Amino acid sequence: MIFRSKKLLEAVRAFPCQHCNRQDGTVVAAHSNQLRDGKGRGIKAHDYRIAALCHRCHAELDQGAKLSRAEREEMWEAAHRKTVGLLFEAGLVKVVA
Numbered sequence: 001m002i003f004r005s006k007k008l009l010e011a012v013r014a015f016p017c018q019h020c021n022r023q024d025g026t027v028v029a030a031h032s033n034q035l036r037d038g039k040g041r042g043i044k045a046h047d048y049r050i051a052a053l054c055h056r057c058h059a060e061l062d063q064g065a066k067l068s069r070a071e072r073e074e075m076w077e078a079a080h081r082k083t084v085g086l087l088f089e090a091g092l093v094k095v096v097a
């Protein structure tokens with residue numbers, strides 16, 4: 001079952017881009033493009049496999065030709081790690097014992 005959370009996706013919009021640090025009102029939750037993260041034909045990855053990216057960086061990640069596949073994967077992974085850290089630091093994601 002694919003995990004979905006509108007609240008999580010909306011929360012990320014308040015963050016600056018976790019690749020270029022731009023905060024221009026275009027930041028969205030960019031989903032992973034990896035099969036291991038639940039991505040499939042016509043199916044987005046799990047909503048917890050997201051990175052806060054601005055429109056420009058998101059487009060480069062998905063359609064850009066400037067970066068190799070490996071570079072795009074590393075770009076997304078780095079932004080994802082930073083995004084998850086911000087979610088915890090902001091108290092938007094909590095561990096409940």
